[in-house]
Amino acid sequence: MKAVAVTPGQPESVHLADLPKPSVTDMPDGRGVLVRVLKVGVDATDREINEAKYGAPPPGYQFLVLGHESFGVVEEVGPAVRHVKPGDYVTATVRRPGGSIYDQIGTSDMTSEETYYERGINLLHGFLTEYYVDDAEFIVRMPDGLKHLHVLAEPMSCATKAVQQAYEVQRRLRVWRPQIAYVMGAGQIGLLTTLVLRLRGLEVYTLARGEPPSLKAELVEAMGAHYISTKQVPLDELPGRVGKADLIIDATGSSAVAFGSMQLLGHNGVLVWTSVTGGRQHVEVPSDKVNLDWVLGNKLLLGSVNANREHFEMGIKDMALGEVTYPGVIERILTTPVDGLESYEQMMRALVDDQSALKVYVNVADG
Ligand code: BGC
Ligand code: ZN
Numbered sequence: 001m002k003a004v005a006v007t008p009g010q011p012e013s014v015h016l017a018d019l020p021k022p023s024v025t026d027m028p029d030g031r032g033v034l035v036r037v038l039k040v041g042v043d044a045t046d047r048e049i050n051e052a053k054y055g056a057p058p059p060g061y062q063f064l065v066l067g068h069e070s071f072g073v074v075e076e077v078g079p080a081v082r083h084v085k086p087g088d089y090v091t092a093t094v095r096r097p098g099g100s101i102y103d104q105i106g107t108s109d110m111t112s113e114e115t116y117y118e119r120g121i122n123l124l125h126g127f128l129t130e131y132y133v134d135d136a137e138f139i140v141r142m143p144d145g146l147k148h149l150h151v152l153a154e155p156m157s158c159a160t161k162a163v164q165q166a167y168e169v170q171r172r173l174r175v176w177r178p179q180i181a182y183v184m185g186a187g188q189i190g191l192l193t194t195l196v197l198r199l200r201g202l203e204v205y206t207l208a209r210g211e212p213p214s215l216k217a218e219l220v221e222a223m224g225a226h227y228i229s230t231k232q233v234p235l236d237e238l239p240g241r242v243g244k245a246d247l248i249i250d251a252t253g254s255s256a257v258a259f260g261s262m263q264l265l266g267h268n269g270v271l272v273w274t275s276v277t278g279g280r281q282h283v284e285v286p287s288d289k290v291n292l293d294w295v296l297g298n299k300l301l302l303g304s305v306n307a308n309r310e311h312f313e314m315g316i317k318d319m320a321l322g323e324v325t326y327p328g329v330i331e332r333i334l335t336t337p338v339d340g341l342e343s344y345e346q347m348m349r350a351l352v353d354d355q356s357a358l359k360v361y362v363n364v365a366d367g
Contacts, residue, residue, distance in 0.1 A: 003129035004344040004362075005063040011052040014348050016341065017063050019125070022133035030080035033139045035090060040128045041069030041151030041361040043188065044253055045121060045276060047351045053278030056123050067128030068094045068120035071142070071150035073367050081136045089142045091153040092127065092134055094118050095306050106137070109161065109306035118306070128341065128362065140312040148331055149319055151361045152192070156315035157307035158274065159192035162249055163200070164314065165304050166270045172300075173268055178202055178246035182238070184261055185252035186216040186227070188359050189274055191333055193249050195322050198223045205242055207235070215332070215358065222329045223322075239264055251275060256283045262290050267297040274304050336360040 005017035024032035046066050049055035057064040074088045084090055096117040097103035102110040108117075120126020142153060170176040181197045183190050186208035194206045204225035208216055211229045220227040228238065239245070244266030250258045253275045262285070265271050293299070307315070322330050336357040338347045341364060350360045 001130040002341045003065045003125070004067065004341055004347070005065045005128075006050050006055065007062055008049070008055045008057050008064050009052050012050060013052075014050050014066070014344050015063075016344060017065065019065070019129060021131055024076050024078045024133060026133045027078060027135050030078035031136045032078040032133050033074060033081055033084060033090070033136050034076040034131060034133050035070075035072040035092070035139070036075045036131055036367065037070065037072045037127055037129060037364045038367045039071045039150045039361055039363055040067040040126075041154065041359060042067065042128075042347060042351055043069065043155070043360075044351075047348070048276075048278045049121065050348060051278075055121060058124055061125075064120070065125035065127075065129055066120050067126035068118065069151045069154040069361070070127035070132075071147075071153065072127075072132075074139075075131070077136070083136065084139055084141050089144060089147050090139050091142055091312065092119070092132070093138045093140065093157075093307070093309055093312060094121070094154065095308070096124060096138070106310075107308050109308045109311070128364075130341070130364065137309070140309060140316070142316060143320065146316065146319055146323070149323075149334075151359070152188070152319065152330065152333060153312060153316060154307075155188045156192050156319055157312040158304075159189055159196050160315040160318055161307040161311040162193060162272045162274050162304040163196045164311065165302055166247055166249070166272050169300060169302055170270055176246075176268070180243050180245050180266075181205070181247040181249070182207060182245040182261070182264060183225075184248065184250040184257050185275075186220060187251060187253070188333060189251035191216070191219055191358070193251060193274075194220055194225045195223055195326070195330065196318055197247070197249075198225055199318055199321055199325060202247070205238065205245075207238075215335070215356070219329060219332055223326050235260060235264065239266075245269060248272070249274060253277060255281050259283055259285050262294070262301070265297075265299050268299070269297070270300040270302055272302045272304050276305070333358045334361065337363050339363050
């Protein structure tokens with residue numbers, strides 16, 4: 001069967017590869033789930049893997065099959081599988097366990113090991129192919145009523161985790177009632193994070209470079225948040241205008257913005273970094289000032305990567321709530337479909353060049 005792959009270490013190597021069709025019996029103990037892939041989303045991670053910034057093939061392979069944002073339909077299950085059946089729509093988590101205690105309790109997103117295993121990213125083939133098989137543990141059911149949001153389940157899980165982690169660590173305060181949040185960046189993670197925070201009742205300011213009108217600005221406003229163009233409002237003026245943030249989530253892909261955000265956070269606040277930055281940017285920071293503010297303000301910096309099964313399930317619930325709260329808004333993120341695995345070049349071009357694309361995804365099969 002066909003698969004879209006890269007040769008890690010070799011820039012611009014995206015190509016079509018061939019793999020044998022997997023079978024449920026590839027998984028031990030009757031726990032296999034065979035999924036027919038319907039759609040796969042791609043993002044900056046896939047672009048950077050194709051630029052050879054990171055990414056590794058599975059042992060014994062020269063190539064790595066791309067794709068970590070999956071949506072498909074169950075074709076067959078092993079005898080020990082209970083929670084899904086043939087015909088169900090599903091997505092799959094991305095990380096697979098290593099050896100640490102966190103891996104063993106179902107939280108491989110929190111592995112304490114240096115090596116991490118991610119389908120389509122590091123050491124494991126991804127989902128940009130016709131079928132895949134995985135252990136039931138990693139297959140997450142999507143309700144039929146959310147099938148139109150398909151590949152957003154994975155980015156949503158990352159947004160949900162970032163917010164959930166912030167609330168989790170803020171238990172240090174015994175009482176935390178955040179009111180103002182800044183979301184840095186209005187790409188897919190920025191927009192989905194905006195949604196999660198709006199659903200929790202926060203006043204949200206979502207910042208991006210572009211000046212309105214734009215689709216990004218429209219979506220932000222449609223979720224009852226405020227879109228701020230950093231061309232119109234310099235970052236350092238924002239706290240003075242709207243109040244300091246109790247919570248900031250950075251999803252810009254720019255480490256300069258991630259560090260810059262440290263100067264915008266209010267007392268007792270938490271700043272969450274979610275961007276995977278594969279480049280080599282260096283920035284100067286007023287470190288004495290930031291250090292002083294952070295100590296005197298009991299502020300917290302938190303990194304958040306990936307998501308486990310629980311975050312997928314929470315994210316799917318938030319998508320359902322999002323659908324009834326802001327009907328028809330979430331699907332507008334799904335801007336840029338590409339038809340068929342053969343269109344991998346068009347897919348990469350859309351990722352690299354199409355500034356108006358919020359979400360590029362491949363229609364792999366009908367269903
Ligand atoms: C993926 C995450 C992954 C991260 C780091 C992101 O694009 O959505 O699941 O953990 O990249 O590889
Ligand atoms: Zn991703």
